[in-house]
Amino acid sequence: MQKIVxxxxxxxxxxxxxxxxxxxxxxxxxxxxxxxxxxxxxKAEIDPTKTSVDAVVQVIEAVGFDVLSQKVK
Incomplete structure (x- = not known):
């Protein structure tokens, strides 16, 4: 699992x-x-075999919010 912010x-x-x-x-x-x-x-944890940071960003932007930055730990 990857931690993302x-x-x-x-x-x-x-x-x-x-x-x-x-x-x-x-x-x-x-x-x-x-x-x-x-x-x-x-903040979340993602399973990189099932989804990606980009996929999460796309969903957030699709509901109308801008993602200004991202960190992956």
């Missing part, structure tokens, strides 16, 4: 957080998902 544009409402959690939570291979409202970050 994605810095997003500022999240302005709890609904934003729910949209991201719901969309990313549906991706096969994503575990321990946390969307940090105050920090505007998404």
């Amino acid at each position: 994605l810095q997003l544009e500022e999240l302005v409402c709890p609904t934003c957080l729910q949209k991201i959690e719901t969309a990313v939570g549906k991706i096969d291979g994503v575990a321990n998902l946390k969307v940090l409202f105050n920090a505007s970050k998404v």
Whole structure:
């Protein structure tokens, strides 16, 4: 499992957080998902045999949020 941290544009409402959690939570291979409202970050672990950081970024951007940076540990 790879740990990822994605810095997003500022999240302005709890609904934003729910949209991201719901969309990313549906991706096969994503575990321990946390969307940090105050920090505007998404933290998760991904199984690189099932998904990729780029796939997670695409889903977040598809629901209307810009990903400003990404870290993979």
